[in-house]
Amino acid sequence: MRGFTGVFTRELLIIKKRLLKMLISFSVTPLLYLIAFGWGLGQKMTVEGVPYITFLIPGLIAMGSMTRSFAISSEINIARFYWRIFEEFQAAPVSDLAIAVGEVLGGILRGFLATAIICVFAVFFHVRIHVTGAFLLAVLANAFTFSSLALITSMVVRSHADQSMLNNFVITPMAFLCGTVFSLKALPGWAHALIRWLPLSPATRAIRAAALGHPMPWDALATVLCFGVVFFILGTFTIRGAKA
Amino acid sequence: MIRINNLTKRFGKTVALDNLSLHIQEGEFFGYLGPNGAGKTTTVKILTTLARPTSGTAEIGGHDIQRSALAAKKLIGVVPQAINLDMELTAYDNLLIHGLLYRMKRAVIREEAKRWAAFVGLSDVMDRPVNTFSGGMKRRLSIARALLHRPRVLFMDEPTVGLDASGRRDLWGLLKRINREGTTIFLTTHYIEEAETLCDRVGILDRGRLIALDTPQALIASAGKIVVDVFDNESLTSHFFPDRASAGAFAATVQGSATIRNANLEDVFVKLTGRRVEP
Numbered sequence: 001m002r003g004f005t006g007v008f009t010r011e012l013l014i015i016k017k018r019l020l021k022m023l024i025s026f027s028v029t030p031l032l033y034l035i036a037f038g039w040g041l042g043q044k045m046t047v048e049g050v051p052y053i054t055f056l057i058p059g060l061i062a063m064g065s066m067t068r069s070f071a072i073s074s075e076i077n078i079a080r081f082y083w084r085i086f087e088e089f090q091a092a093p094v095s096d097l098a099i100a101v102g103e104v105l106g107g108i109l110r111g112f113l114a115t116a117i118i119c120v121f122a123v124f125f126h127v128r129i130h131v132t133g134a135f136l137l138a139v140l141a142n143a144f145t146f147s148s149l150a151l152i153t154s155m156v157v158r159s160h161a162d163q164s165m166l167n168n169f170v171i172t173p174m175a176f177l178c179g180t181v182f183s184l185k186a187l188p189g190w191a192h193a194l195i196r197w198l199p200l201s202p203a204t205r206a207i208r209a210a211a212l213g214h215p216m217p218w219d220a221l222a223t224v225l226c227f228g229v230v231f232f233i234l235g236t237f238t239i240r241g242a243k244a
Numbered sequence: 245m246i247r248i249n250n251l252t253k254r255f256g257k258t259v260a261l262d263n264l265s266l267h268i269q270e271g272e273f274f275g276y277l278g279p280n281g282a283g284k285t286t287t288v289k290i291l292t293t294l295a296r297p298t299s300g301t302a303e304i305g306g307h308d309i310q311r312s313a314l315a316a317k318k319l320i321g322v323v324p325q326a327i328n329l330d331m332e333l334t335a336y337d338n339l340l341i342h343g344l345l346y347r348m349k350r351a352v353i354r355e356e357a358k359r360w361a362a363f364v365g366l367s368d369v370m371d372r373p374v375n376t377f378s379g380g381m382k383r384r385l386s387i388a389r390a391l392l393h394r395p396r397v398l399f400m401d402e403p404t405v406g407l408d409a410s411g412r413r414d415l416w417g418l419l420k421r422i423n424r425e426g427t428t429i430f431l432t433t434h435y436i437e438e439a440e441t442l443c444d445r446v447g448i449l450d451r452g453r454l455i456a457l458d459t460p461q462a463l464i465a466s467a468g469k470i471v472v473d474v475f476d477n478e479s480l481t482s483h484f485f486p487d488r489a490s491a492g493a494f495a496a497t498v499q500g501s502a503t504i505r506n507a508n509l510e511d512v513f514v515k516l517t518g519r520r521v522e523p
Contacts, residue, residue, distance in 0.1 A: 006345030010330065013337050084328035091292050092345035093317040 003094030007102025010085075014075075015109065026068060026114045027121075030060045034125060037181060047183050050212065057122045057129065058208035059180035061115050062142060065207075066200055069111035069143040070171055072103060073150035077163050080154065080242075096239040100151055104232065107147025108140065115139050128213075135210035141221055142203035145228035149199075151235030155242040179204045199227040245270040245397055245428045246291065251300035253286050253452075260286040262452040263300070268430065268445075270396070273423045275443030275460075276432040277509060283452040284432035285325060288401045291430070292322045305396060318346070321390030325401040325432075327382045331375040335366060335385050338374060339392055346393035353392070360388035364418060380411035387418065397428045404438060416442060436510045448513055455516050460509055467512045475501040482514055 015022065033056065042052030080086040089099050122129045129135070157163050178184075178200035184192050195201055202220035209217050246268040253261040261283045268274045276284050289295035291302055293313045302309045307316040329338050336357055343353030361367045364384040374382060383403060390398055400419070404412040412435075419442060423429050433439055439446050440460045448456040448463070456463055468484025470491040484507065485491035495502045 002347050003345055006341050006343075009344050010333075010341045013333055013341070014330075017332050083331070084324065084326050085330060087294055087324060088328055088342065089345065090294055091317065091320075091322045092342075093314045093347075094345050095314065 002098070003092065004098040004102040004105070006092065006094065007089055007099055008105045011102065011106030011109065015106075015113075022110075022113065023117060026064065026117050029067075030064055030114075030118050030121060033060055033181070034121060038125060048185070053125055054127050054212065055183070055208070056181060057118060057125065057127050058211035059204055061118050061129075061139065061211060062178075062200060062204040062207045063175045063180040064114035064118055065111035065139050065143050066146045066203070067171060067175060068114035069107040069146040070150045070167075071110065072107040072147055073154040073166075074160075074163055075106075076103060076151070076154035077157065077160060081159065090239075090242075096236050099239055100148075100232065100236040103151055104144065104147040104235070107150055108143040111143025111147070112139065129211045130213040132210060132213075134216045135207070138203065138206040138210045138216070138221060138224075141224040141228060142200070142207060145199050145203065145224055145231060148228055148231035148235045152231060152238050155235070155238035174198050174200045179208075199224060245272070245305060246274075246430065247303040248287075248291070249301050251287070251290065251302055252298050253283075253290060253295065254298045259452050261290070261297075264452075264454055266447060266454065266457070268428065270428055271423070271426055273419075273429045273442055273444045274431065275439035275446040276430065276449060277434065277436070277439045277446050277513070278432075278449035279434055281451075282449040284434075284449055285401055286452075287449075288322075288324075288399050288430070288432060292320060292399055293317060318393075319396045321393065321395035321398045323383075323386045323390045323398065323400040323403050325403075325405065327379075327386055329374045329382060329385060329389070332373060334371050334373055335361070335377070336370040338385065339370075339389055342389045342392050348393060356392050356394075357388075360391050363391075363421075364388045379406050380408075380414070383407065383411075383415065384418070387415075387422075391422065391427075395427065397430060398422065400429065400431045402432055402434070404433070404435065412438070436508055440509055446509060448509070448516065450513070450517050456512060463509060463512045464507045467507050467515045469507055471505055471507045471511050472498070473503045473505070474498050482511060484511065484515060 038053040038056050042056065045052040047055040076086065119129050119131065153163070153166050157166065177195050178198050184195060184201065187195065202223040205217050205220040206224060209215065248264055248266040251261055251264040252259070264287065276287065278284050286295065290297050291304065291309060293309055293316065304316040305319045309316045339357040340353055343356065357370070361370050364387055366381060366384055366388065369381070374385065377385065404415055407415065416438070419429060431442065443460060445458065446460050446463060447454050468486055470485045470488050472483045472485065472491050472495050474481050474483065483494060485494065488504065491504050495504055
C-alpha cells in the first residue's frame with residue numbers, strides 16, 4: 001500500500017505546478033452561476049424555505065466537487081494514452097490498490113479545492129456556509145465517489161473521444177438534474193423517483209443540509225458512501241484489466 | 245537471471261510472440277534484434293508485467309512475473325521506447341516520484357538522484373522542467389530514473405531511436421558502463437551496429453519467432469564471414485563465403501557491379517529470412 005505515496009506525490013506536484021491556473025479555472029463556472037442565477041434571476045425567489053442564492057451555493061459545491069473530482073478521469077487518460085506515465089506506475093512494485101488510492105486522493109484534493117473556492121464566493125454573496133465536520137464529510141463522500149467513478153471510466157475508455165462522450169452523457173446531465181440548481185420537489189413524481197437514485201442527488205442533499213446547518217440526512221450520506229465504495233472496488237479491478 | 249519458457253502472446257488471430265524460450269545470465273548484455281513489428285516490444289511489455297502472456301511463463305531472479313509480480317518488479321528497471329517522463333515537472337521531481345513508487349526513503353532518493361544524475365551527465369539541470377530538455381537529455385533522464393532503485397535487470401526498448409549519431413554513441417558508452425557495474429541489460433533494437441557493438445549475445449526475432457541466438461561473432465560466422473553484394477539492374481543479392489579468396493573468385497565472375505565486404509548481423513537476418521531488417 002505504501003507505494004500510493006508515489007502516485008499521490010505526483011498529483012501534489014502537478015497541482016502545485018498548476019495551482020494558480022487551476023484556481024482561476026475552478027472559479028469561472030460557479031461565479032457565472034452565482035451572477036446569472038443568484039443575482040440575475042434569483043434575488044427575490046425562495047426555494048425550500050431559503051433565499052435562492054442560499055439554496056444555490058451548496059448545490060454549486062456539490063456540482064463543483066463532483067466535476068473537479070471526476071476531472072481526474074481526463075488527467076489519467078492523458079497520462080495513459082498520451083504521456084504513457086501510467087505505465088511507470090504499472091511497471092513499479094506497487095499494487096493496483098495503491099495506484100487507486102493515490103489517484104483517488106488526487107481527485108478528492110481537487111474536489112476540496114473547488115469547494116474552498118465556492119466557500120470564499122459565499123462570503124462575498126453574504127451566504128453563511130457551516131463548515132463543520134459533517135459538511136467536510138459530505139464533501140469528502142461526494143469527491144471520493146466521483147474520483148472513484150473517474151478511475152473506472154479512465155481505465156475502461158479507449159480514447160480521449162470516448163472520455164468526452166462520457167462527460168457529455170453522464171456528468172453534465174447529473175450536474176444539472178440532481179438538485180444542484182433547483183429543488184427536485186419541482187419535478188414530476190416519476191422524474192424525482194428516477195433522479196434521486198443518481199449518486200449526485202443524495203450527495204447534494206447531504207452537502208446542502210450540512211452547509212446550511214440543518215440536521216444531516218444520514219441516509220443520503222450512507223447512500224453516497226455506498227456508491228463510493230462500490231466504484232472504488234470496481235476502479236481497483238479495472239486497473240488490472242487495463243493491461244494488454 | 246531471466247528465464248522465459250514457451251511464452252506466447254496473441255492479439256486476436258495475430259501471433260505477436262510465438263513460443264519463445266530464452267535464458268539470460270546475470271550480468272549479461274543481451275541484444276534482442278528484429279524489424280519493427282517482430283514482437284520485441286511485446287516481449288519487453290510481458291517481462292515488465294505491462295502485458296499478460298497468452299501462455300507460457302517467465303521468471304526474473306527466480307520470481308514468476310505473474311504469480312510474484314511485485315517481487316519481480318523490484319528487480320527490474322524499464323526504459324520504454326516512448327519517453328514517459330512528466331514533462332511539466334523537473335528532472336528531480338521525476339526521480340522523486342519514481343523513488344517513492346519503489347518505497348525508497350526521501351533522503352536515499354536525494355542521494356541516489358545525485359549519483360545517477362552525475363552518472364548520466366545531468367547534474368546541472370535537475371531543477372529544470374523536463375520539457376526544456378533535448379531528446380538525448382530526456383533519454384538519459386529516463387535511464388537515470390530506471391537505475392534509481394538499483395535494479396538487477398535493466399530493460400531498454402529501442403533506447404537510441406530518435407537520437408543523432410553522436411547522441412547514440414554517447415548512450416552506448418553509458419550502457420556499457422551500466423553493464424560493467426553488474427546490471428544485466430536486455431536491449432531491444434533494430435540497429436545492427438548497436439547490437440554488434442554492445443551485446444554479449446544476440447537473439448534475432450522475426451514475426452514473433454526467435455530464429456537465431458548466439459554471440460554476434462558466432463552468428464556472423466554461421467552466415468559466412470565475407471559477403472559479395474551483386475547489383476543486378478534494380479535488385480541487390482548477397483552471396484556468403486567463408487573467406488576473401490572464394491568471395492573474390494566469385495566476384496570476378498559477376499557481370500555488373502559487385503562489392504566485397506565483411507558480413508554483419510543484418511546479413512544473418514537476410515540469410516535466415518530472405519528479407520532485410522527494415523526499421
